[in-house]
Amino acid sequence: MIIEVLTLFPEMFPGPLAAGVTGRGLASGLVTLRVLNLRDYTHDRHRQVDDVPYGGGAGMVLKPEPIFEAVRARAGKGPVILLTPQGELLNQRLVRELASHDDLYLICGRYEGVDERVAAHLVDREISIGDYVLTGGELPAMVLIDAVSRLVAGVLGSEESPKDESFDQHLLEYPHYTRPAEFEGHPVPEVLRSGHHAEIERWRRAQAAERTRRRRPDLLDHRG
Ligand SMILES: C[S@@+](CC[C@H](N)C(=O)[O-])C[C@H]1O[C@@H](n2cnc3c(N)ncnc32)[C@H](O)[C@@H]1O
Known part of the structure; x- marks a missing residue:
């Protein structure tokens, strides 16, 4: 481009x-x-x-x-x-x-x-x-x-895909965590450490919906 x-x-x-x-x-x-x-x-x-x-x-x-x-x-x-x-x-x-x-x-x-x-x-x-x-x-x-x-093909590496990002599907993205599993007494949600891909997918979808409802309900009004 x-x-x-x-x-x-x-x-x-x-x-x-x-x-x-x-x-x-x-x-x-x-x-x-x-x-x-x-x-x-x-x-x-x-x-x-x-x-x-x-x-x-x-x-x-x-x-x-x-x-x-x-x-x-x-x-x-x-x-x-x-x-x-x-x-x-x-x-x-x-x-x-x-x-x-x-x-x-x-x-x-x-x-x-x-x-x-x-x-x-x-x-x-x-x-x-x-x-x-x-x-x-x-x-x-x-x-x-x-x-x-960053949306021009090839600019993002494959590990940085823009899929599922905030505003995709009129939703904010789900929360991310990395190591350590517990930081200053705050643990990473158990489900993310379970290795159960279907459960993780479900949790992420629910989190994305919930935080969009809470933070940006206007986005949900513009689905169509
Ligand atoms: C000081 S601004 C002019 C504002 C103008 N007098 C008005 O009240 O609409 C000078 C230039 O900054 C740019 N600019 C300022 N705020 C912007 C914004 N929120 N989005 C895009 N461009 C902006 C525009 O190119 C604009 O011509």
């Missing part, structure tokens, strides 16, 4: 994406990250990417021309995504859908945000990573890239 990122801060990439599983995905070529500097699509002496908002108010707004030019120069055909707190919330269903494309194009906003004509006439989707406001779209882009790239 090829992921292109349009940003005012290319030096932020790959950043944390270079570590661990995502780093392996990048190093192996299964995921290609192309980081594009928004200023490279300006044509004035000051390489200006922002301007004051029409109607007044604090802060600056990213101009439409460099963003339109950058997106129109791309080779890929996959969705163009604007990271914005006003977008649809990123969830595992959306991550799976994004991971099914050969390429993605991510636009990172800054300052007060991006001229509305970008959202209205250029991008395919607007995506938010949560109901809070960050200073820029780079961290949201990294969150999206991390979540998507």
Whole structure:
């Protein structure tokens, strides 16, 4: 998969994406990250990417021309995504859908945000990573890239399968334990040490259902 990122801060990439599983995905070529500097699509002496908002108010707004030019120069055909707190919330269903494309194009906003004509006439989707406001779209882009790239075939090792994870089947995952069998007086549930696979499977299913009911009943409401 090829992921292109349009940003005012290319030096932020790959950043944390270079570590661990995502780093392996990048190093192996299964995921290609192309980081594009928004200023490279300006044509004035000051390489200006922002301007004051029409109607007044604090802060600056990213101009439409460099963003339109950058997106129109791309080779890929996959969705163009604007990271914005006003977008649809990123969830595992959306991550799976994004991971099914050969390429993605991510636009990172800054300052007060991006001229509305970008959202209205250029991008395919607007995506938010949560109901809070960050200073820029780079961290949201990294969150999206991390979540998507671990679903690209071959990025996770076979022992790290994404099957049965939280949000699969609208459930949170069951709890995990490792050695020691007892830690500071807290034992590992007996059933997990029994070696009885059917019992373990039953226990895990019940635990997943119970903790979803307790912690995230909203997930159960969205089964369908
Ligand atoms: C300070 S924010 C602009 C917020 C905008 N004035 C508003 O109230 O909707 C600057 C940029 O950070 C990014 N950003 C901030 N929070 C985000 C979130 N929760 N999800 C995705 N992107 C976000 C967007 O790219 C946004 O254009």
